[in-house]
Amino acid sequence: MKACPFCAIDLVTVELGGKNRLACVTCEFVHWNNPKPVTATIVPMNNGIVLVKRKFEPFVGSWCLPGGFIEAAEFPHESAEREVFEETGLAVKVSRLLEATAPGREINVIIIFYEAIPVGGSLVAGDDASEVACFEQNNLPEDIAFDLHRQIIDNWFAGRIAVS
Numbered sequence: 001m002k003a004c005p006f007c008a009i010d011l012v013t014v015e016l017g018g019k020n021r022l023a024c025v026t027c028e029f030v031h032w033n034n035p036k037p038v039t040a041t042i043v044p045m046n047n048g049i050v051l052v053k054r055k056f057e058p059f060v061g062s063w064c065l066p067g068g069f070i071e072a073a074e075f076p077h078e079s080a081e082r083e084v085f086e087e088t089g090l091a092v093k094v095s096r097l098l099e100a101t102a103p104g105r106e107i108n109v110i111i112i113f114y115e116a117i118p119v120g121g122s123l124v125a126g127d128d129a130s131e132v133a134c135f136e137q138n139n140l141p142e143d144i145a146f147d148l149h150r151q152i153i154d155n156w157f158a159g160r161i162a163v164s
């Protein structure tokens, strides 16, 4: 972000709360650069879990958990259920929150991991995915797109996630 969304003039760097921020000199606007929340969901199925093969950057052709950005005024669990349906064709109900964390490395997102149980629909790759499939613990794909997805998948199969 370079310009004030209200005044359309260039933002300037100011120190606020001990950090440099971009702010508007005319109005009160500060670009806080807060992280965007995303969900990613483990859907147990056929003795494994559902993964989608990515159709778009980053990591085209790699596999990952279904998920995406939370939309305006959406509850996080609803967002997770919507994203799973859009990407996999499965209607699901969130069964539990697994973890909320961040990737670090200046990737400005908060990732909320859920587990969700299929309640209808059938596996069909959505617009964002080139393929969708179930994988058992012993045949997970080598190329899982995100380190945090790989970690939560390993922890989930190993039963290392506390019940919440």
Ligand SMILES: [Zn+2]
Pocket: 004, 005, 006, 007, 008, 024, 025, 026, 027, 028, 029
């Ligand atoms: Zn302004």
